[in-house]
Amino acid sequence: MLQIILDILSVPAVLVGVVALVGLAVQKKKGSEVIKGTIKTIMGFLVLGGGADIAVAALGHFGAMFQQGFGVQGIVPHNEAVVALALKEYGQQTALIMTFGMVANILIARFTKLKYIFLTGHHTLYMACMIAAIFIAAGITGAPLVIVGSILLGLTMAFFPAIAQPTMRKITGTDEVAFGHFGTIGYVISAGVGSLIGKNSKSTEEMKFPQGLSFLRDTSVSVALVMGILYFIVAFASGPAFIEANLSAGQNFIVFALLQAITFAGGVYVILAGVRLILAEIIPAFKGIAERIVPEAKPALDCPVVFPYAPNAVLIGFLSSFVGGIIGMAVLIALDAPVILPGVVPHFLCGATAGVFGNATGGKRGAFWGALIHGIVITFLPVLLMPVLGDLGFANTTFSDADFGVVGILLGNVLKFFIP
Amino acid sequence: MKILVSCGSGLGSSFMIEMNIKKVLSELGVQAEVEHSDLASAKAMKADIYVGTRDIASQLDALDGEVVSLNSMIDLAELQKKLGEVLKKLNLIQ
Numbered sequence: 001m002l003q004i005i006l007d008i009l010s011v012p013a014v015l016v017g018v019v020a021l022v023g024l025a026v027q028k029k030k031g032s033e034v035i036k037g038t039i040k041t042i043m044g045f046l047v048l049g050g051g052a053d054i055a056v057a058a059l060g061h062f063g064a065m066f067q068q069g070f071g072v073q074g075i076v077p078h079n080e081a082v083v084a085l086a087l088k089e090y091g092q093q094t095a096l097i098m099t100f101g102m103v104a105n106i107l108i109a110r111f112t113k114l115k116y117i118f119l120t121g122h123h124t125l126y127m128a129c130m131i132a133a134i135f136i137a138a139g140i141t142g143a144p145l146v147i148v149g150s151i152l153l154g155l156t157m158a159f160f161p162a163i164a165q166p167t168m169r170k171i172t173g174t175d176e177v178a179f180g181h182f183g184t185i186g187y188v189i190s191a192g193v194g195s196l197i198g199k200n201s202k203s204t205e206e207m208k209f210p211q212g213l214s215f216l217r218d219t220s221v222s223v224a225l226v227m228g229i230l231y232f233i234v235a236f237a238s239g240p241a242f243i244e245a246n247l248s249a250g251q252n253f254i255v256f257a258l259l260q261a262i263t264f265a266g267g268v269y270v271i272l273a274g275v276r277l278i279l280a281e282i283i284p285a286f287k288g289i290a291e292r293i294v295p296e297a298k299p300a301l302d303c304p305v306v307f308p309y310a311p312n313a314v315l316i317g318f319l320s321s322f323v324g325g326i327i328g329m330a331v332l333i334a335l336d337a338p339v340i341l342p343g344v345v346p347h348f349l350c351g352a353t354a355g356v357f358g359n360a361t362g363g364k365r366g367a368f369w370g371a372l373i374h375g376i377v378i379t380f381l382p383v384l385l386m387p388v389l390g391d392l393g394f395a396n397t398t399f400s401d402a403d404f405g406v407v408g409i410l411l412g413n414v415l416k417f418f419i420p
Numbered sequence: 421m422k423i424l425v426s427c428g429s430g431l432g433s434s435f436m437i438e439m440n441i442k443k444v445l446s447e448l449g450v451q452a453e454v455e456h457s458d459l460a461s462a463k464a465m466k467a468d469i470y471v472g473t474r475d476i477a478s479q480l481d482a483l484d485g486e487v488v489s490l491n492s493m494i495d496l497a498e499l500q501k502k503l504g505e506v507l508k509k510l511n512l513i514q
Contacts, residue, residue, distance in 0.1 A: 121432075122432065176494070217475065217479070218460050219430075220460040221460065272431065272458060276431060279431070301436055302433050304428060304432065304433040305433060308475060308490070308492055
């Protein structure tokens with residue numbers, strides 16, 4: 001009997017369903033709500049797996065074309081794609097680390113000075129997944145993996161909002177709300193650059209700036225567009241003969257490349273739908289429980305929380321971070337290293353946020369240079385991160401945002417040091 | 421009655437605003453279905469009221485429903501005021 005229960009719980013989709021079930025029961029929801037929420041959560045996990053298949057197949061073609069065209073490995077950093085891929089392997093461990101990591105976050109907020117509750121659930125999920133992958137690559141499994149991994153996740157959930165808070169106070173003008181997004185080190189660097197060089201620079205919001213690029217806020221559209229350009233470049237680099245013989249089964253190489261780019265964006269769309277379903281019940285439960293146990297803690301929210309405070313800095317940040325990504329890519333090509341391409345989501349979301357942080361400390365100049373350096377930083381971090389990810393390090397995609405890089409590189413190398 | 425909150429990827433911001441809206445609605449005693457989505461999906465989802473921060477709301481105007489544009493996703497007072505006005509317009513509260 002116990003074995004059957006263990007077998008059922010080892011299915012990650014069921015495990016997250018059980019977490020949602022417990023969360024709903026603790027909140028004393030109606031029976032119908034509990035059933036609905038549990039089923040939707042399980043479905044979310046399964047939908048996410050389907051999205052992974054779509055996105056990863058399209059990326060595989062990209063990787064093949066890049067290899068053929070440039071002779072080195074080309075990687076498109078994209079959290080959703082790499083996590084969806086990793087969850088097929090490490091789903092159970094990720095679900096456990098995520099659940100107990102949230103518990104650890106509440107305990108840390110209750111008993112230490114780090115009074116932050118990290119509410120950006122998808123990043124909690126992604127960080128849990130990366131921690132699981134790195135521990136497993138280092139040969140640590142079972143209870144130690146879950147216990148140490150959860151504590152580590154809880155620490156990151158409280159620590160990163162804390163280092164962003166000084167600049168957050170400047171941006172929002174209040175101390176009530178915190179910032180919760182695992183690109184924080186990049187934003188803190190940008191704020192640092194801003195305060196170094198941005199003396200007397202006027203705020204980005206005092207200038208007129210065209211808002212025509214705001215349609216890029218629609219993630220599916222911006223992913224399809226930028227990936228379209230990247231696919232187009234690699235299609236020409238690898239040549240029609242190669243593509244039509246090996247990949248497209250005779251379909252015209254340009255048509256193939258553009259359709260693959262939109263297929264990738266479609267895969268990401270499905271993954272996001274899955275993530276949304278997984279989090280729909282778990283995050284409100286987490287928030288409700290946290291508010292009861294640590295009412296004085298600050299909620300740490302996703303990065304667009306700062307966008308309305310400086311819409312011009314958002315666009316400047318995106319553009320200059322993207323330029324930083326291209327500069328970083330050129331350096332990697334010169335060094336003959338694996339090439340990290342400028343992924344649109346990390347530059348748009350994280351670059352934009354870096355722009356807002358840079359503007360808060362150093363105006364226009366801070367927004368531009370801060371985000372540019374952010375763009376270079378998030379291009380180099382994945383190169384050092386991939387070797388510690390085990391099998392996942394060989395994928396055509398990897399984690400994109402700064403904190404994943406920094407936490408992963410530190411954790412992976414510390415583990416390597418102790419467990420040769 | 422259905423309220424849809426949107427943001428770029430439909431993961432973080434819109435979810436936080438959704439939870440705030442549920443809080444406001446229960447204080448007002450209004451029954452409504454509240455959901456969150458990304459921008460692309462919003463166009464395919466029918467709702468009576470669409471909500472987004474001001475950088476997003478401009479793209480919700482073309483949809484067939486009332487639009488609430490927020491300057492801040494954390495300001496509960498602003499949300500209460502703007503949502504209240506729309507609910508009054510729709511005769512859902514006095």
